[in-house]
Amino acid sequence: MEQSVGDLLKSRGLRSTAQRRAILTALLGHPHSTASDLVKRRIGVGESGPLGLSKQGLYNVLEDLANAQLVRCIEPAGSPTLYELRVGDNHHHLVCRKCGLVEDVDCAVGVAPCLDPVERKGFAIDEAEIIWWGLCAQCQEAVADS
Amino acid sequence: MEQSVGDLLKSRGLRSTAQRRAILTALLGHPHSTASDLVKRRIGVGESGPLGLSKQGLYNVLEDLANAQLVRCIEPAGSPTLYELRVGDNHHHLVCRKCGLVEDVDCAVGVAPCLDPVERKGFAIDEAEIIWWGLCAQCQEAVADS
DNA sequence: GTGCTAGATTTGACTATGTCAAGTCTTTGG
DNA sequence: CCAAAGACTTGACATAGTCAAATCTAGCAC
Known part of the structure; x- marks a missing residue:
């Protein structure tokens, strides 16, 4: 499954990096996450424990995933941007x-x-x-x- | 018309202040204004020239007007909050x-x-x-x- | 008209969410 | 293994708004 996340990235022309796999995996477990939800959860990667990711890196990854049509953003009034996998x-x-x-x-x-x-x-x-x-x-x- | 704006405020149980009348009047002329649009236009009051209004005052007034059902807020993704009179x-x-x-x-x-x-x-x-x-x-x- | 008081406004620090630019590191194809 | 495109980090900055405390004023009673 971790592998398939990597393949998913590659199939969209994106490199499979630990950070991107971690974020996709985190979103699988928690639909409708905000950027800061992801930071708070420290974006665990499979068995290997928590992985830090810079704030800028997080926004870059989310933008890349959105451009690749892997995630979708919604912004209900009064809420920070939410990211979800269903597209x-x-x-x-x-x-x-x-x-x-x-x-x-x-x-x-x-x-x-x-x-x-x-x-x-x-x-x-x-x-x-x-x-x-x-x-x-x-x-x-x-x-x-x- | 300036008078009727004041009456409108009073009819909703709000005091008629220069700042509130100015903002209502500004919104009459420019539907879908952001808070900063209103600041940039300096919120002219009728004939009497520009009136300054503090940032906090602006947000207070807009909140009061929204609570009184005189203005409505919309927040399209990627845009700051817009205020409009149609309610x-x-x-x-x-x-x-x-x-x-x-x-x-x-x-x-x-x-x-x-x-x-x-x-x-x-x-x-x-x-x-x-x-x-x-x-x-x-x-x-x-x-x-x- | 004058004064009182609840309600309105100002001031200034602070927070949340995100962006920009420059430099460093890593994935991947050959 | 190596090179280079692409990804990530760092740190400053920007925007949009909130909080709390002090000051001011509209509207009412007289």
């Missing part, structure tokens, strides 16, 4: 206003842009991004209790 | 990937949440936020010319 399926997101929990939701249509605006205003549209805002189950309970 | 009509946005231009689009349904997700995952959803990404007419031309 190419044009899915959308549920975001909790209180705790920030993010859940994936499949797109009913499947291909971007899955939704047409009422007016196009001359734009060439390539994607419809949808975020549903609300309260997650746990935060609803917390509100009900108070 | 309560649940409209959506077109955003240009290249120049950042933002256009309003009416919502076909009209009331939030205007769209249901395929799966709800236990969330109590109160709003569906939609951003259509693409290139505005002008940036399409620029690309075609190159």
Whole structure:
């Protein structure tokens, strides 16, 4: 599996480095991670313990992975950028206003842009991004209790 | 009109101050302004010339106006927070990937949440936020010319 | 009109998130 | 193994915003 992560990188024309494998592996375990989540977890590499990675290196890697279509970024209002591995399926997101929990939701249509605006205003549209805002189950309970 | 801006504030239980009137007036003229757009324009007040306003004051005013439902914030990925006056009509946005231009689009349904997700995952959803990404007419031309 | 007080604003330090540029190190093909 | 393109590190810097404490003022009571 560690091997396949390396192959995945190479198949996209990227060199297989310890840092990139570590970040991909970390994202496999934690979808919707922020850059600082990854730093806090110290990006463990398989059995071999924690690996440090510079802040700049982290942003470089994430940018490279995003350019190679291996990760996708989302930026819900009020949250730092989140990185996730699911790409190419044009899915959308549920975001909790209180705790920030993010859940994936499949797109009913499947291909971007899955939704047409009422007016196009001359734009060439390539994607419809949808975020549903609300309260997650746990935060609803917390509100009900108070 | 300056008067009506003051009345609008009072009707929401906010004091009518020069700073708040100035910001509301500035937003009337420039929808989709960032905080720094407002600072750069120095927030002219009617005939009476430019008025300075501290950075903190600006954020306080914008927060107060947002709490009073007089302005709405949007945060497209890669852009600082934008403030706009249209509220309560649940409209959506077109955003240009290249120049950042933002256009309003009416919502076909009209009331939030205007769209249901395929799966709800236990969330109590109160709003569906939609951003259509693409290139505005002008940036399409620029690309075609190159 | 005057004074009071809750509410509004200012000031200045600080935080979070990220970018830029230059130099060093490493992966990979030959 | 070696060279060189590509990847990573370091450290300064930028942007967008937050926090806390002091000061000021709009709007009300008189």
